[in-house]
């Protein structure tokens with residue numbers, strides 16, 4: 001079953017807003033895409049259209065949080081994290097404010113618009129900020145969990161969302177926990193540690209490896225920061241190597257986070273991700289996944305090289 | 308300006324509009340509305356006002372053009388193809404993998420001077436070009452097209468004050484004031500008030516025109532390039548989607564797909580304009 005992440009996000013944000021009157025939303029002329037439009041429709045007084053002005057939006061969100069509101073500030077990932085980086089650092093993270101930043105249409109998912117709209121750097125830039133929590137959900141269920149968790153955390157949170165219909169991997173019983181890895185498939189020889197959209201693709205890669213007689217464990221990391229290092233070390237225990245899988249540059253994102261976490265007791269690693277490049281336009285998403293080497297075959301090949 | 312020349316320019320504008328439809332193609336989402344609203348201005352710049360030569364792309368004193376609202380680049384691609392910077396055939400391949408015509412302007416494309424697409428940065432890039440030209444004693448003029456929604460970006464107003472401070476009379480900002488941004492009407496979503504008054508207050512010489520009236524466009528471009536001592540802004544009242552009835556005055560075709568029938572209708576209507 002496929003569910004659109006943006007739709008799931010909007011549904012949960014609305015449900016949250018109904019329960020908690022402190023929740024407010026801001027957007028920079030993309031509320032239809034990001035789905036913050038659900039707040040504008042249902043609680044117009046709690047929606048703030050900031051025009052195409054992301055920097056102002058983030059500092060305004062900081063101010064709102066100082067009045068006890070829980071602001072969710074939205075744009076495409078590239079604009080939500082990139083344009084106002086200084087505002088996120090200075091207005092929000094340094095004073096530890098309760099601001100939620102939602103980066104929509106992340107990675108390659110805005111395939112037509114090309115490099116300016118495709119965000120491969122946001123996990124890295126958001127992750128380097130002390131105090132920031134970074135979620136990168138893999139499906140609709142986890143997206144909803146991330147919305148709830150973001151509201152429960154008293155501090156800055158970045159949620160990275162893909163714009164597509166994605167397979168549902170989890171259910172209400174999935175024991176999500178901030179910072180904890182989730183073993184989604186058991187296996188003994190190699191660990192595929194994935195985040196966001198790449199978790200479903202890593203599952204397929206594990207299937208492919210199985211046909212070649214290789215047993216792959218799939219571990220989903222829906223939180224890029226904070227990361228429970230001990231739990232991660234435990235999750236990869238016993239395998240001979242790790243392949244990290246992310247729809248993001250290999251510099252500074254999931255792969256780096258895993259390498260940093262395990263550097264005291266390292267395992268051989270390979271990183272599947274964007275190889276230090278910018279994006280480009282294409283007629284469909286899958287074409288770009290192939291072009292940038294983010295397929296199950298790429299993951300399986302990386303795993304085979306480790307063994 | 309004699310009527311024949313105006314008629315010729317109107318034909319160029321028609322070619323630009325047809326080129327936009329060609330580049331948009333089928334089964335590809337694209338920014339029809341904002342490309343159509345600036346088509347007449349883009350045609351006047353490339354086929355009347357600007358000094359440029361597709362056979363000598365890097366001549367130092369060429370006039371510079373920046374599509375600050377980079378999503379409207381389809382209009383620029385169509386003009387560049389019409390001017391001979393690359394074969395018209397290439398338009399069809401816009402936004403396909405590996406094509407020189409990307410979703411937003413990139414310098415790899417012959418004739419494109421600056422990368423834009425993240426709104427609000429083009430006028431600042433234009434200031435740099437204008438400063439560089441002045442430093443080198445080159446007489447070129449820099450023309451920057453901005454969207455009215457784009458004017459919400461704070462950087463635009465940093466640029467507006469900078470151009471004034473540097474007295475850049477070799478720089479013109481053209482605001483494609485179609486009154487609509489991505490999600491709705493600019494006045495409903497985020498009201499910028501009196502745009503012309505704002506530029507004037509910051510020390511710019513301003514002109515307000517009908518951005519689809521070729522005679523007015525040509526006159527404003529001429530007058531703007533003659534002004535001395537201050538930067539100039541042309542506030543062009545336009546219609547988003549101009550020329551394609553179902554896309555006019557709506558945000559529905561800000562970034563959208565065309566069906567085969569819609570494509571045919573668009574071509575018919577543009578030919579009848």
Ligand SMILES: Cc1ncc(C[n+]2csc(CCOP(=O)(O)OP(=O)(O)O)c2C)c(N)n1
Nearest residue numbers: 029341424425426454455456457487488489
């Ligand atoms: C910094 C930034 N934020 C958001 C966007 C997404 N976006 C692309 S076009 C657009 C609306 C532009 O409206 P306007 O400037 O009025 O252009 P026009 O109506 O002429 O198309 C938005 C929000 C972007 N490209 N850049």
